[in-house]
Amino acid sequence: MKHHLSVAMFALLAAICVFAAPLLAQEVAQQAPKGWKLRIDRSTSASDPDGTGDANLVTKGSGFHASSPKAAVYWNPANTASGNYSLKSTFTLMGVARHNEYYGLIFGGSDLDGAGQSYLYFMVAQDGTWLIKRREGNGTQEVSAKTASAAVKKPDASGMSANTLEVRVMAGKIDFLVNGAVVSSVPKTGQAANTDGIYGFRVNHHLEVQVDGFALANL
Numbered sequence: 693m694k695h696h697l698s699v700a701m702f703a704l705l706a707a708i709c710v711f712a713a714p715l716l717a718q719e720v721a722q723q724a725p726k727g728w729k730l731r732i733d734r735s736t737s738a739s740d741p742d743g744t745g746d747a748n749l750v751t752k753g754s755g756f757h758a759s760s761p762k763a764a765v766y767w768n769p770a771n772t773a774s775g776n777y778s779l780k781s782t783f784t785l786m787g788v789a790r791h792n793e794y795y796g797l798i799f800g801g802s803d804l805d806g807a808g809q810s811y812l813y814f815m816v817a818q819d820g821t822w823l824i825k826r827r828e829g830n831g832t833q834e835v836s837a838k839t840a841s842a843a844v845k846k847p848d849a850s851g852m853s854a855n856t857l858e859v860r861v862m863a864g865k866i867d868f869l870v871n872g873a874v875v876s877s878v879p880k881t882g883q884a885a886n887t888d889g890i891y892g893f894r895v896n897h898h899l900e901v902q903v904d905g906f907a908l909a910n911l
Contacts, residue, residue: 779797809829821844
């Protein structure tokens with residue numbers, strides 16, 4: 693009897709381990725990326741309020757998955773760039789938002805978790821437009837106005853779209869590319885003068901975005 697009981701218990705434990713293994717693997721895959729931070733930008737618009745819950749970033753697949761009921765900037769303080777470089781990533785929008793919200797790259801950042809936050813950002817939206825701005829403290833300055841481009845992929849019937857954004861910083865200018873096409877080229881002057889600093893990405897509120905191939909290369 694004891695022998696049969698032991699065999700039965702062993703079989704039960706083995707079955708539990710087989711069942712738990714995928715759950716454990718999924719839990720590991722959903723961990724927050726080590727060293728990364730986020731900063732929330734709360735909506736002040738009564739007609740476009742934030743969603744419920746907190747913004748969240750986890751590792752998923754070979755990249756990151758950002759869920760942002762509130763707009764957020766995501767970065768790792770160890771990720772800094774200077775001189776001539778290319779910053780590139782593919783952003784997959786997981787579903788259409790009720791408002792036209794933007795997502796994309798940030799670079800030339802400093803004091804991102806302080807009152808003097810500063811960074812440039814290059815983003816796209818589900819309506820097929822892109823924009824470039826400079827963030828300074830709680831305000832923004834326009835570098836290039838919201839512009840429609842055939843290079844920006846809009847969501848398909850499933851509500852998803854994938855856009856590869858790239859910023860090429862050179863000695864006297866910055867090229868901005870969407871899916872390999874240059875949509876803007878601006879001189880490194882004025883609001884676009886400072887490109888050295890922290891790089892990361894931004895996802896506005898009500899968006900869920902998968903971020904893959906996030907990488908920096910020297911030019």
